[in-house]
Amino acid sequence: MKFLTPLLVALLWCALASAQMGTLNADNLSSVTSEQISDQDLNTYYQKAKASNVSDAQIEQLLRARGMAVGEIGKIMQRLKGLGGIANLTVNAKPDTKQNNTTRKQAPTKEILAEVELDSLEQMIYGMELFTNPSLSFEPDLQIATPLDYVVGPGDVLSVIIYGQSEASYNLKVSPEGNVFIQNAGIINVNGLTIAEPDQKIRAHLAKTIYRAINSGFTQVKTTLGGIRTIKVIVIGQARKPGVYSVSSFTTLFNLLYTCGGPSKNGSFRNIEVIRAGKRIAVADLYQFLHNGSTKANIRLTENDVVKINYYDKRIYLKGAFKRPGIYELTANENLQQTIDYAGGFIDSAYREQVRITEVAGKQKEIKTVVASNFNGFKPATGSTIEAEYVYARFKNRISAEGAFKRAGTYSVESASSLLKLVQLADGLREGAFTEKISISRLNADLTYSTASYNLKAILNGTEPDVVLQADDKVFIPIITDLRDKKTISVEGEVRKPGAYEYKTGMTIADAVIVAGGFTEAATGLRLEIGRRITNAESKDNIEIAEVINLDTERSLDQIKSSIALQPYDIVIVRTNLGYFVQKVVTVKGEVKFSGNYVLSNRNERLSDILNRAGGFTSLSNIKGVSLRRRVSADDPNADIRRNAAKKLFSTKNDSSAFTALIDSVEAYETVAIDVEEILKKPKSSIDILLQDGDVINVPSKDDVVKVKGEVLLQTQIAYIPNRRLSYYIDLAGGFSTQAQKRKAFVVASNGNGKRVKSFLIFKSNPIINAGDEIFVPKKLERDGKRVSVAEMVGITTALASVATVVIALLRL
Numbered sequence: 001m002k003f004l005t006p007l008l009v010a011l012l013w014c015a016l017a018s019a020q021m022g023t024l025n026a027d028n029l030s031s032v033t034s035e036q037i038s039d040q041d042l043n044t045y046y047q048k049a050k051a052s053n054v055s056d057a058q059i060e061q062l063l064r065a066r067g068m069a070v071g072e073i074g075k076i077m078q079r080l081k082g083l084g085g086i087a088n089l090t091v092n093a094k095p096d097t098k099q100n101n102t103t104r105k106q107a108p109t110k111e112i113l114a115e116v117e118l119d120s121l122e123q124m125i126y127g128m129e130l131f132t133n134p135s136l137s138f139e140p141d142l143q144i145a146t147p148l149d150y151v152v153g154p155g156d157v158l159s160v161i162i163y164g165q166s167e168a169s170y171n172l173k174v175s176p177e178g179n180v181f182i183q184n185a186g187i188i189n190v191n192g193l194t195i196a197e198p199d200q201k202i203r204a205h206l207a208k209t210i211y212r213a214i215n216s217g218f219t220q221v222k223t224t225l226g227g228i229r230t231i232k233v234i235v236i237g238q239a240r241k242p243g244v245y246s247v248s249s250f251t252t253l254f255n256l257l258y259t260c261g262g263p264s265k266n267g268s269f270r271n272i273e274v275i276r277a278g279k280r281i282a283v284a285d286l287y288q289f290l291h292n293g294s295t296k297a298n299i300r301l302t303e304n305d306v307v308k309i310n311y312y313d314k315r316i317y318l319k320g321a322f323k324r325p326g327i328y329e330l331t332a333n334e335n336l337q338q339t340i341d342y343a344g345g346f347i348d349s350a351y352r353e354q355v356r357i358t359e360v361a362g363k364q365k366e367i368k369t370v371v372a373s374n375f376n377g378f379k380p381a382t383g384s385t386i387e388a389e390y391v392y393a394r395f396k397n398r399i400s401a402e403g404a405f406k407r408a409g410t411y412s413v414e415s416a417s418s419l420l421k422l423v424q425l426a427d428g429l430r431e432g433a434f435t436e437k438i439s440i441s442r443l444n445a446d447l448t449y450s451t452a453s454y455n456l457k458a459i460l461n462g463t464e465p466d467v468v469l470q471a472d473d474k475v476f477i478p479i480i481t482d483l484r485d486k487k488t489i490s491v492e493g494e495v496r497k498p499g500a501y502e503y504k505t506g507m508t509i510a511d512a513v514i515v516a517g518g519f520t521e522a523a524t525g526l527r528l529e530i531g532r533r534i535t536n537a538e539s540k541d542n543i544e545i546a547e548v549i550n551l552d553t554e555r556s557l558d559q560i561k562s563s564i565a566l567q568p569y570d571i572v573i574v575r576t577n578l579g580y581f582v583q584k585v586v587t588v589k590g591e592v593k594f595s596g597n598y599v600l601s602n603r604n605e606r607l608s609d610i611l612n613r614a615g616g617f618t619s620l621s622n623i624k625g626v627s628l629r630r631r632v633s634a635d636d637p638n639a640d641i642r643r644n645a646a647k648k649l650f651s652t653k654n655d656s657s658a659f660t661a662l663i664d665s666v667e668a669y670e671t672v673a674i675d676v677e678e679i680l681k682k683p684k685s686s687i688d689i690l691l692q693d694g695d696v697i698n699v700p701s702k703d704d705v706v707k708v709k710g711e712v713l714l715q716t717q718i719a720y721i722p723n724r725r726l727s728y729y730i731d732l733a734g735g736f737s738t739q740a741q742k743r744k745a746f747v748v749a750s751n752g753n754g755k756r757v758k759s760f761l762i763f764k765s766n767p768i769i770n771a772g773d774e775i776f777v778p779k780k781l782e783r784d785g786k787r788v789s790v791a792e793m794v795g796i797t798t799a800l801a802s803v804a805t806v807v808i809a810l811l812r813l
Contacts, residue, residue, distance in 0.1 A: 032068055034075035046080060068134070124317075124326045126342060127269045127290050131240070131262030146225040150195045153303065154178055155229025156249070158190065160202060165218040166211055171226050185209045199223035233301050235260045237309040238267030247301070253284055254298045256307055268312040270329050274299060275306040287329070291342060314382040318343050321350030321388040330380065337375040339386070351389045358385040399469055401426050403477040404433035419459060419467040422475060434478045435460065443472040489566055491516035493574035494523035507566045509553070513574065524577040525553040530564065531571035586691050588614045590699035591621035606690055607674065608683040610697065622702045625750025625772050626676040629669040631694035669696070671752045700750055703772035708733040710777035711740035725766040726757065729775055741778045748774040 046059075063073050123132065152158070158180060160170040172180035178191020180202075188205050190198040203221045207214040214221060228249045233256060235242045240261030247256060253274060263269055272284040284297035301307075314330045316339060323344030330339060336355075346352050355375075357368045360383045370378050380386060397413045405426040416422035419440075423429065435457040441449045456477065458464040469475070487503035489512055496517030504511075509528060513519060530549040549564060566572070584600040593615030607628065617623060672689060679688045705717045706729050713734030721728075726747060736742055747755040747767055755767035769775070 032072065034072050034079060037076070039079065042076065042079060125265070125269075126324070126326050126328045127286050128262065130286075130290075131258060146195045147300070148194065148196060150225065150249075150300075151302065152178075152190050152193050152195065152198055152225075153229060153231075153249070154191065155231075156225060157227030158198060158202075159224045159226030161222045161224075162206070162211060162219060163222075164220045165213045173227075174229070182206070195225055231301065231303045231305075233304070234306045235309070236306060238264045238311055239307075239309045240264045240267075249302075250300070252298045252300050253282070253307065254289075254295070256301060257286075260307075263309050266311055267309045268329060270331055271310045271313070272297075273308040273310065274301070275308060276302065276304075287342065314380075316380045316382065316384045316386060318386050318388075321347050321390050323347055330382075334379070335376055336370060336378040336380055336386070339380060340375065346388055349390050351391045356387045356389070358387075359383070395472070397471050399471070400474040402474060403438075404430045404479045405477060406430055413469060413471045413473075416469060418469055419454070419456070419475065422469065423456075423460075429477065430479065432480045434480045434483060438475065438477045440467065440469075441474040441476070442470060449474075487568035489569065490571045491574070492571065494520045494576050495574055496520055503566070503568045503570075509551075509564070509566065509572060512566060512570075512572045519574065522576050522580040522582075523574050524580075527575045528553060529573040529575070530566070531573070532567060533569045584693035586610060586693070586695040586697065588697045588699070591618045591701055592616065592699050593618060600691060600693070604690065606684065606688040607676075607697065608679055608688050610691060611676075611680075617699060620701050622700045622750055622772055623676055623680075624770070625700040625703070626674065627698045627700075627750070627752040628672040628674050628689065629696040629698070630672050630692060632670050673753045674751060675753075676751065700772065703750070706769055706771070706773050706775065708775045708777075710745075710775075711737040711779050712777055713737055720769075720771040723768060725768055726775060727766045729769060730777070736777060739779050741780050745775065745777045748776065 063076070123129070152174060154174050154176045156174045158170075158172045158174065160172060160182070162168040170182055172182065174180055174190060177189075179187045179189050181187050182202075182205075185206055186209065188198075188202055190201065193201070199222070202223050203214060206221060211219050211221070213219040230246050231249050231251070232244055232246055233251070234244050235256065239257075240263070242260065245256065245259060247259065251259075253272070257263075257272070263272075269286040269290075272286070273280050274282040274284070282297060282299050286297075288294040288297065312329050314332070315327055316330060317327050318339065319325045322340070323346070325343065328339055328342050340346070352372060354369055354371045357370055357380060359366050359368060359381050395410075399411045399413050399416045399422060401408050401411060401416075401422055405423070406428050407426045409426075411422060411425055416425050429435070436455055437453050438456045439451050439453050441451045444450055454467055455464055459466060488500045489503050489507065490500045491512050492498050495513060496519075498516060501512070501515045509530070528551050530551075532547040532549065534544060534547055551564070585597050586600065587597050588595050588610060592611070595614065598610055598613055611617075674689060675687070679685075682688065704720045706720050707717050708729055709715050712730060713736075716733055718729050718732050726745065730736065730745070743757065745757055747769065749755065749770065750772040757767070758765040
């Protein structure tokens with residue numbers, strides 16, 4: 001019982017660590033890593049364990065028993081040493097937080113990398129999973145009934161219960177001399193007795209002293225083991241964790257092997273000795289447990305027992321088509337067949353007739369081939385590599401039936417030895433099989449195929465002889481529909497589902513329109529057009545490339561009259577009704593009396609007309625700044641060029657959201673430069689632009705500032721001063737940045753018109769700035785060693801024109 005208290009403290013240590021790490025289970029630390037525990041917590045938990053007299057070895061045992069990986073346990077102990085040495089840590093130690101953070105971020109040490117490599121090797125050793133699998137546990141079961149051969153010794157606690165005419169109970173701890181003391185009854189020696197013998201001895205002693213009614217049977221006595229003692233055992237040799245262990249007296253050999261981590265990479269699983277009082281009392285072969293389930297060697301340990309794990313004597317490596325490739329240890333008399341049995345035998349796709357063995361022969365290696373009949377007589381040498389190959393992927397008797405067979409697939413040459421037998425075995429032929437010319441591909445000696453053609457129709461009729469098939473033959477019967485083009489027609493124009501459709505003999509225009517979903521609302525029956533393929537031109541010099549048929553008919557499907565039958569590959573085009581119009585809408589925003597959407601009433605409606613319908617301008621409007629944006633067509637080939645050019649032109653360092661919106665708008669709209677003052681003076685003239693569907697007219701508010709954007713030191717807004725030029729406002733914005741294209745600086749007026757710096761020889765002319773103007777300084781292009789392409793230059797030019805009015809609208813939001 002004395003040992004149980006430190007263990008409980010150690011268990012509390014693990015539970016506290018688990019609580020620190022979140023919702024982890026303290027009974028299962030298999031997923032816990034060393035990095036999850038801070039140095040401060042690690043030091044605190046360690047000191048609590050040491051205060052309860054728990055040794056370092058016991059801490060490692062408990063962590064292992066709770067499933068923590070061996071490598072992680074090693075890292076924890078190494079960190080404890082790094083914080084000042086395990087033996088030198090104190091309760092008041094204060095870890096350096098800075099050092100802690102540095103330690104946890106540093107690269108793995110050579111020792112850790114070596115441990116990882118060792119773990120990889122050990123996982124290949126047969127039996128090592130017993131000691132590395134966190135889901136397995138070989139802790140002694142303390143809840144079982146006391147074994148009859150259990151020998152009582154110092155430290156055990158005997159529970160004596162007296163019942164009947166007299167009732168009493170005693171918990172008697174066995175002294176170091178092997179005695180128990182009962183008050184008024186004296187001292188009784190129980191050392192070295194099996195668990196049944198103290199019961200008789202105590203009964204006899206009590207019957208002579210204070211409980212004489214025992215002799216008459218009126219009082220009964222029952223002695224059991226109430227608490228087990230702690231014993232010390234020693235592990236030496238090639239163990240992963242050799243040393244002295246304090247364990248319960250119920251501990252068996254397997255329990256101790258699990259506690260010490262089992263054999264190391266050089267340790268033997270076949271030769272583990274138990275030495276008691278200087279004599280070897282047992283030799284354990286773990287393969288008997290692993291292979292046969294025998295626990296005969298799992299003897300119970302006693303005080304001062306020594307477990308010696310010897311070096312392995314012979315090991316071989318199995319790889320390839322075995323059920324469990326890995327490293328296996330053999331005894332001197334075991335043969336190749338027994339080795340294969342340890343690996344579970346061959347997998348289903350293995351070539352079982354022989355194995356290839358690589359052995360060390362003096363200064364060189366030697367390859368041997370052992371056939372299956374010699375497996376029992378061959379004894380592999382240590383260090384050998386035994387490889388089992390997979391069966392060859394080639395079939396020795398396969399016939400392939402492809403194409404128009406009802407049951408295409410593979411068949412054996414024994415059951416389909418001829419062409420007629422293959423057809424019968426495949427349940428005959430599908431409809432549409434083309435039997436006049438089939439092909440059989442045959443494998444040549446050089447592994448190439450040759451093809452021969454046969455008339456299966458004649459063979460089926462008996463007018464030609466049957467064909468004998470061979471292994472690896474491929475018989476292909478074509479289907480007639482696969483030998484010709486698929487016949488289609490196309491329906492285009494004002495139908496609901498334009499596209500290509502399968503041609504059917506006797507199809508008419510009405511049939512074609514129906515399969516295409518019928519007419520749209522905009523369709524007309526006038527000027528229906530059929531484009532027909534010419535297949536019989538007299539020469540290549542023929543001018544006509546298609547026959548075009550026009551006809552006028554009714555729009556109603558049930559009234560379409562045409563004696564013209566469609567032919568394969570005809571193209572039917574349905575025209576749009578000349579008198580059909582979809583409403584076109586423009587938008588007026590800003591400082592007008594009635595902003596919103598307006599439907600164009602006729603094709604000739606102009607900008608001035610819509611402004612009049614909007615009620616005219618408000619008193620706050622900036623008439624000079626009125627702009628017009630026009631939607632870019634979805635198939636505009638310059639849209640991507642404009643977008644990429646805009647990205648190169650502008651810096652986004654201070655107003656990223658605005659410039660992102662600007663670049664996005666460039667993709668959807670382009671700006672039409674207008675002068676509303678002139679338009680209103682000359683309505684209906686050529687400068688009074690005809691409006692289109694989707695146009696956006698923006699009437700800005702009066703603005704008495706000038707905005708400076710792009711590659712300047714301070715992007716800002718500056719109060720407007722009449723008759724000042726561009727350079728004046730650049731200076732007030734701090735001047736150009738190092739990335740600025742000074743010569744490319746430009747001005748966007750409120751209405752979208754652009755102005756730039758003009759140069760002639762050494763002279764420069766800066767434009768005069770008006771209220772509400774926007775000054776932009778582009779960023780230098782990143783050439784990456786390449787010249788700007790013509791397409792990029794075109795894109796830059798169009799982008800500058802497109803973004804003009806968009807900039808004003810965005811930056812005033």
